[in-house]
Amino acid sequence: MVKMMVVDDEPILQEYLRSHIDWKLYKVELCNEAKNGVDALKKIEKNTPDIVLVDINMPFMDGIELSEKLKRKYPEMSIIILTGYGEFEHARKAIGLGEIGFITEPFEKEKLLKSVIKAKNIMQKEKQEKANLENHLHFVKEWLFNYLVSSDYTYDDEQTYTLLKNLGIHMFSQKYLVSCIEIDKIYQNMEELKERSLCKFAVSNILNEIVETKDSHIIFNGPEGRIVSILEFDNEECNNINIEAFEKVCRLVKQYLGFTITVGIGSVQTGFRGIRKSYLDALAALQNKFILGCDRVIEYDNLNLFGLGNGLYPAAINEDILINLRLGNFNNVEAKLKEILLYLKSQKVTVEYAYAAFMGLISLLLSYMTECGNDIQSIFGKNFSPFSEIKNKDSIDEAYNWLVSLFKKALQSSANNRITRTRKIAEAAKNYIDTHYPDQDLSINKVASSVYVNPSYLRAVYKKEFGITVNEYIINVRMNKAREHLKAGNLKLSEISELIGFSDASYFSKCFKKHFGVSPSEYEIISK
DSSP: OEEEEEEOSOHHHHHHHHHSOOGGGGTEEEEEEESSHHHHHHHHHHSOOSEEEEESOOSSSOHHHHHHHHHHHOTTOEEEEEEEGGGHHHHHHHHTTTOSEEEEESOOHHHHHHHHHHHHHHHHHHHHHHHHHHHHHHHHHHHHHHHHTSTTOOOOHHHHHHHHHHTTOOOOSOEEEEEEEEESOOOOSHHHHHHHHHHHHHHHHHHHHHSOOSSOEEEEEOGGGOEEEEEEEOTTGGGGOOHHHHHHHHHHIIIIISSOEEEEEOOOEESTHHHHHHHHHHHHHHHTHHHHOSSSEEEGGGGGGGTOOSOSSOTHHHHHHHHHHHHTOHHHHHHHHHHHHHHHHHTTOOHHHHHHHHHHHHHHHHHHHHHHTOOHHHHHOTTOOHHHHHHTOSSHHHHHHHHHHHHHHHHHHTHHHHHHHHHHHHHHHHHHHHHHTTOTTOOHHHHHHHTTSOHHHHHHHHHHHHSSOHHHHHHHHHHHHHHHHHHHTOSOHHHHHHHTTOSOHHHHHHHHHHHHSSOHHHHHHHHO
């Protein structure tokens, strides 16, 4: 429902608009009335309408002056001017303010409705476009933050700073501390999994309110379904990190939301590249929640106090597992799981450590299944209870075999969804390259950024779907475009080089000869 206010000093018009038009039929609500511009400004502060229908001639403040004030203070508001035939030229001034238009008096009902509906449609379209832009920016930010903590992050500090600045984020590559927050629950069915997104949103809000820093505090949904927090400090502040604030978040979540969370705190690192190291340390701390218990804050720097070392196994392995799950490559998934098993055996870990590692892997698997939209109960059974299952196994090898069977079953169930998703990503990347091949800075990172995945995942997806690498396809497109230009014979070699994304004509010539077996000049002769 769109709210509309009428500003006119004639009671007859106000009465006519109230009683002769069924505004609800057009999803418009008459929210307020005012007799002049001064009265209107006061009332609009208390109840802001979407559309204002304003008479041009009023005492104290006329319609033009009111419109100017409203447009300065409420730029998204739509204004329709009511004017007499003799005031046409004066009313034209209002058009320059960006209003929908004006209606001459005496007006026809149909003309008034047409103007109001037009204003409503334009306003709703602008709101939708704004919402779409905000959603897009949010998606891009989530991708960039996930890229910062991934193993694929290759940008230098200046490139990262520029990217962040373009998104309205001001981080200055000082000291950073990453924390990972995990909801302490294994979800049994799809409904509970859907609720998790609401829970994460609520936790993120509490985290943002309680944990403060003089500089940036970035909170986003990270890999494996966790909440990730990046705190930026200056050199002085980083020596006084308030761990108690994280502990307060745990208490408030338990008290007001009715569930518990565990927070893994990484180490303080310097520069944008240090964010990845702090993130891995936070994961290592979080891995130990099955040993130290849930509903608490675990600091990486204090792990040795508990005699726990750094973590159960290298946290980066989880990223490889998740990528291969998305690709449907069971052999690679199984190889990574085997790597974890051998690591646990070589470290001679306790039974509790093994439980912790396996439960972490199950949590990773459930995050992947949520991503694919799979129902846990339909795949693993109504009474699926992973921790009980693991505890009932007689050996670590038996527990491992059961774990592998879960991954295999999940991959088989999500095959159709995965094929559709990977094909769409590969096609989107291909289309981006077809359009942006003249860009001299075109790279795997830039293409991956355009389709919101990390470069490693895109490399694997593209090779699987098209049989060639992303870089090979970029070269193919550029060389074929160069061949077309050479056949046309109307451009210099340096011009062709620049048009297809090469800054160096001699390097372009080498690439062309390597690709086609002849130099560009030889090809020109042959093609004529």
